[in-house]
Amino acid sequence: MSYQTLLTSIEDGIFVITINRPDKLNALNKTVIEELSAAVDDVYSNAAIRCAVITGAGPKAFVAGADISEFLSMGATDGEALARKGQNMLFNKIEQSPKPIIAAVNGFALGGGCELAMSCHFRLASDNAKFGQPEVNLGLIPGYGGTQRLVQLIGKGKAMELMMTAAMIDANEAKQLGLVNYVTTVEELIPKTKELLSTIMSKGPNAVAKVIASVNAYFDSEQNGFDAEIKLFGECFGTDEMKEGVGAFLEKRKANF
DSSP states (O other), X not given: OOOSSEEEEEETTEEEEEXXXXXXXXXXXXXXXXXXXXXXXXXXXXXXXXXXXXXXXXXXXXXXXXXXXXXXXXXXXXXXXXXXXXIIIIIHHHHTOSSOEEEEEOSEEETHHHXXXXXXXXXXEETTOEEEOOGGGGTOOOOSSHHHHHHHHHOXXXXXXXXXXXXXXXXXXXXXXXXXXEEEOTTTHHHHHHHHXXXXXXXXXXXXXXXHXXXXXXXXXXXXXXXXXXXXXXXXXXXXXXXXXXXXXXXXXXXXX
């Protein structure tokens, strides 16, 4: 599929999605969100894709926020609809993907860009990355899940501070806070991300999907995470994948998933 605002490629099961609006610092607008949603649908449905990376084009930004020019004509009802549509169409879909989707954050990840990164299963950052939720500067709050996911990732107190002050943090502080897993050079960002995904792809794909579902259940107010884990653990026992994994362990050989 061809896109106006994305570049995509598949190699060795890894689907790389690059937001390609470097002249706009890869800002999220209606088209970007719709096309990212379509690309994530491909992650779900395309058997050739085992996992995905989301990153930004150019040397300056992952995603430097939303396209603010679209906000000027909106009222309260429009704003609520925008946030609901974005969360349901894209951000929640990324979070709930049964295949790992990792953010490779190169440069600015602000506002909707930080929210996009946080919706991924985990994050790597280049050493020039900057993170922030500066919406209060516009008289707004995060609308794509930022108030929830930032608290989940770094805790209430620091999340409150960052969102109320609109402060930016660099990649090293983001790592210290638990917002990102690794900090690399710009040149090593995508190779390191692919290295981690290659390791994940050597594991049972059904088990990886159930890890994602079980961890997400911890944050779902409608589920009991422990009960979800019990159910998903049990489901693993009904799979050929589990028989291969346990058999390989007992036979002292590498599992063939």
